[in-house]
Every structure is written in C-alpha cells, then in structure tokens.
Amino acid sequence: MKVAIVVGHTKDAPGAYSPYFKEFEYHWNTDLANRIAAQPSSHEIKIFYRDNVGISGAYEKLSSWGAAVSIELHFNSSHNSTSTGTGVLYLSGNHKGKILAGVLQARLMQTLGLPDWPKGSGGVVTPFQASGKQERGKTSLSAGKPPAALVEPFFGSNPNDCKRATAQKDQLAQAYILAMSDYA
Incomplete structure (x- = not known):
C-alpha cells in the first residue's frame, strides 16, 4: 500500500512552537516523517x-503518485x-478516512498513553468536533483523492506530553507503520 506522509506547515510558516522541544511543528515532524x-x-x-x-x-502530488492513504503530521498547542x-x-462523511483515523488513534494512544482529545470524544473527530470550526484541518483533509487523516498525537505546550513524545519518538514512528498494517 502506498502511504503518503505529509509534513504539516512549511519552513516559512512552521506551525506551533514547543518551548520544551525548542522546535516548531514543521521541524519536529520532518524528523518524525523521516523516522517513519x-x-x-x-x-x-x-x-x-x-x-x-x-x-x-x-x-x-500525492494523489498523482497514487497514494492509498495520506497522513498529515502535526502536534497540538x-x-x-x-x-x-x-x-x-x-473529513466528515468519509468512511475510509474515519477508519484510518481510528486505527491511528488506537496505535498512538497505545504508544504515548495519553488521553483522547478532545476530552470525551474518543479522539477520532471531524474538524468541527475538534474546534467548533469547520476550517481546522478541513482543507488538508479534503485536498487529496485518498482517505486522509490529520494527526495531533500530543501537545507541544505540555511538558509531560513532550517528555513522552521525545522518549518514544522511534516507537511513535513505528506506531504509524503498525496503524497502516491495521488499516490494510
């Protein structure tokens, strides 16, 4: 199965900054993407x-490549x-996207041991459920042809979340691969 990993944000607009990593989302997730x-x-x-x-x-580009799924990497703040x-x-209404999100959520929670976010949601949510706004992540989730998931595995603004993510970065990378096998 062809799996597209999208690094969220850009060099010029790198997303949230973690004072604990001393890195922006873009840089932390570029390394994670390479580990995956x-x-x-x-x-x-x-x-x-x-x-x-x-x-x-x-x-x-990922649709032209023939990706079966896409996963966009982020962290919350x-x-x-x-x-x-x-x-x-x-994306609401995308059954395969919801299944993809579910297997990712299960593997990431198993690896990091954090609670689901938003609290009480089960952690598998649409952009609206995540923030009360349709905009959060909707553009990414609807831009390609394959089922898509946008992943927020931890909070870069929480010192304990960051400690876990740092200590288990290789296991986190492996969790993405295991989730793809679960999905396939």
Whole structure:
C-alpha cells in the first residue's frame, strides 16, 4: 500500500512552537516523517511537503503518485500547559478516512498513553468536533483523492506530553507503520 506522509506547515510558516522541544511543528515532524519512512514496512512510504506548493499542491502530488492513504503530521498547542491528549481528524462523511483515523488513534494512544482529545470524544473527530470550526484541518483533509487523516498525537505546550513524545519518538514512528498494517 502506498502511504503518503505529509509534513504539516512549511519552513516559512512552521506551525506551533514547543518551548520544551525548542522546535516548531514543521521541524519536529520532518524528523518524525523521516523516522517513519525508515521503519521496516511492507508499505511504500513517501514524504510530501507543503513548501512552495501549499496544501493543494502537496495533495495533488500525492494523489498523482497514487497514494492509498495520506497522513498529515502535526502536534497540538495551547495557552494552557496542562492541555493534553491524542486526537486524529478525518473529513466528515468519509468512511475510509474515519477508519484510518481510528486505527491511528488506537496505535498512538497505545504508544504515548495519553488521553483522547478532545476530552470525551474518543479522539477520532471531524474538524468541527475538534474546534467548533469547520476550517481546522478541513482543507488538508479534503485536498487529496485518498482517505486522509490529520494527526495531533500530543501537545507541544505540555511538558509531560513532550517528555513522552521525545522518549518514544522511534516507537511513535513505528506506531504509524503498525496503524497502516491495521488499516490494510
């Protein structure tokens, strides 16, 4: 199965900054994407970036490549340093996207041991359920042809979430591969 890994954000607009990593989402997830691609797998993994092509350009490229699924990497952030949790967004009405989000959520929660986010949601949510706004992640989730998931495995603004993510970064990379096998 061809799996597209999309690094969220761009070099020029790198997303949320984690004071604990001392890195932006883009940089932390570029490393994670490379670790995912380096994992032993029966799947064909290719990394896509939004730099210079935007969201639509990246998803156009992965659709042309023939990706069976796409996973966009992010991490959450909040002004409240106690905000915590793992959540995966999918596009409302996309049954395969919801299944993809579900297997990712299960593997990521198993690896990081964080609660579901938003609290009480089961962690598998649409953009509207995640924030009360349709915009959060909707553009990415609807830009390509294959089922898509946008992953927020932890909060970069929470010191304990960051400690877990750092200590288990290789296991986190492996969790993505295991989730793809579960999905397939």
